[in-house]
Amino acid sequence: MGAQRWYRSLYWRIAIGFVVFLAAMLVVQAVMFTWAVRYSGRSLPGQSPMRLAENVALDIGNALAENPQLDLAKYVHDQYSQYTHPFFVLMADGRYVTSGSQSFPEPLVRMAKARLERGWPERPRGDRLLFGWGRGERGGNRPEPGERVERDVNAFRAARPLPIFVNGRVAGVVVVPLRAPFGFLLGRFAPILAAVAAGVLVVGTVLATALVFGPARRRLRQLEDAARRLGAGDLTARAPDRGGDEIAAVAHAFNAMAEDLSARAAALAESDRVRRQLLADVSHELTTPITAMRGYLETLTMPELPLDEATRARYLAIVGDETARLEHIIGDLLDLARLEGGGGSLRVEPSAVAHIFERVAARHERAAAQADVAIVAAIEPGAETVLCDPDRIEQAVQNLAANALRYAPRGSTVRLEARAANGRVALSVIDEGPGIDAAHLPHVFDRFYKADASRAGAASGSGLGLSIVKAIAERHGAHVAVDSRPGRTVFEISGLQAGA
Numbered sequence: 001m002g003a004q005r006w007y008r009s010l011y012w013r014i015a016i017g018f019v020v021f022l023a024a025m026l027v028v029q030a031v032m033f034t035w036a037v038r039y040s041g042r043s044l045p046g047q048s049p050m051r052l053a054e055n056v057a058l059d060i061g062n063a064l065a066e067n068p069q070l071d072l073a074k075y076v077h078d079q080y081s082q083y084t085h086p087f088f089v090l091m092a093d094g095r096y097v098t099s100g101s102q103s104f105p106e107p108l109v110r111m112a113k114a115r116l117e118r119g120w121p122e123r124p125r126g127d128r129l130l131f132g133w134g135r136g137e138r139g140g141n142r143p144e145p146g147e148r149v150e151r152d153v154n155a156f157r158a159a160r161p162l163p164i165f166v167n168g169r170v171a172g173v174v175v176v177p178l179r180a181p182f183g184f185l186l187g188r189f190a191p192i193l194a195a196v197a198a199g200v201l202v203v204g205t206v207l208a209t210a211l212v213f214g215p216a217r218r219r220l221r222q223l224e225d226a227a228r229r230l231g232a233g234d235l236t237a238r239a240p241d242r243g244g245d246e247i248a249a250v251a252h253a254f255n256a257m258a259e260d261l262s263a264r265a266a267a268l269a270e271s272d273r274v275r276r277q278l279l280a281d282v283s284h285e286l287t288t289p290i291t292a293m294r295g296y297l298e299t300l301t302m303p304e305l306p307l308d309e310a311t312r313a314r315y316l317a318i319v320g321d322e323t324a325r326l327e328h329i330i331g332d333l334l335d336l337a338r339l340e341g342g343g344g345s346l347r348v349e350p351s352a353v354a355h356i357f358e359r360v361a362a363r364h365e366r367a368a369a370q371a372d373v374a375i376v377a378a379i380e381p382g383a384e385t386v387l388c389d390p391d392r393i394e395q396a397v398q399n400l401a402a403n404a405l406r407y408a409p410r411g412s413t414v415r416l417e418a419r420a421a422n423g424r425v426a427l428s429v430i431d432e433g434p435g436i437d438a439a440h441l442p443h444v445f446d447r448f449y450k451a452d453a454s455r456a457g458a459a460s461g462s463g464l465g466l467s468i469v470k471a472i473a474e475r476h477g478a479h480v481a482v483d484s485r486p487g488r489t490v491f492e493i494s495g496l497q498a499g500a
Helices: 010-039 049-066 072-080 106-118 153-158 182-231 246-300 309-340 353-363 365-370 390-407 465-475
Strands: 088-091 096-098 162-166 169-175 349-352 374-379 385-388 413-421 424-431 479-485 488-497
Touching: 010 182, 049 072, 049 162, 049 169, 072 088, 072 096, 088 106, 106 169, 182 246, 246 309, 309 465, 349 353, 349 390, 353 365, 353 374, 353 390, 353 413, 365 374, 365 390, 385 390, 385 488, 390 413, 390 424, 390 465, 390 488, 465 479, 465 488
Parallel strands: 374 413
Antiparallel strands: 088 096, 088 169, 162 169, 349 385, 413 424, 424 488, 479 488
């Protein structure tokens, strides 16, 4: 596989998913906090803390004016417990009421009590208190010199008491902090935010499992299952390698390994089959002459069987022929083993093709004359010389010529040709025999393979000659091929390097 793109990496996907999950959680928390502040409790629409204090002071003053026996705590709870901003009411008769269950700092309460004790000069006209009214610079009573009024600077900065007037008299004060105490906010919103956080965490975990870890887990399980099947001997086991992340890379490597193991297993099976077949073929080829030799030798050694000299001489000739045949088979087997195993060195040198063809023709001159077959040679310009081991190339052409003579009809011609193209030379042996059936063509270079049925009437060879030709060609970096039809069969060694 090529270089993996970063955005396909499983690690990047997990990291990005984690960041997105955190961002989503923060966004949801912020949205829920805004919702909680807006809907879990309210302050009066458009009211600042001081405006809220003025409205509460007017409302409580009016309520007490109408009903002096009013249960102030219940009234405040019923009217204001649903509002977000906390406040407390301190009455002149000592009653202390808060809008909720929260507590306020003691300095703030003492400051409100001190301000209540100082009093206010008069109620402003109308039913509305003015912002900042009650401060000394705007008509409020100022403490006499030396008067000790307990103050807390932070408390004064946080809130300013506003008076509650009942029938023109100050009956108490309302204090609304500019900022809600942390404990109040925590107590009011912590359960909601905790529930939201737990929900986001659960949903995020489920989504992360389903979208990131779930598919990876399933693919790893599939990879594990494929590995177990391969280990159990199922060479067809493959892991799904879709995608471009690390799991896909591992699956791709696993599949490549499985393909290699499958190919090796198939090669071993084929090698074992070929070995068994070779042993059977060798046994058969060696047994045939040995059996014939044993039969004739046993006949010759029987004292009770009288043989005339002519018969005895014929039997001995047959034994000699079978011995030569056996020796030839063994020699071919050893030669083929050396060639295919890379044994023996080639003596590569510029060799004249004409000389090779002359030696081949001379070697088969007597057999060709007996079969009434002519051997002719043709060498094209540029193909006069090849770089090769002349003895081995001559051996290959000798085998091809012997095979052609075996099947050439009487009165026909066997042609030895050399052609050149692109610095390479091809050597061909052409006969005019009945041809080789197409079903046999892929196997003619196999050891001990005989296609005699397709070229009837010919004597059978050992079945090793063409295998030796193939091995010699491959040792020279060339290859051998066959093309056959009735009346024309061409064996060609192509790819030989042209000589200088």
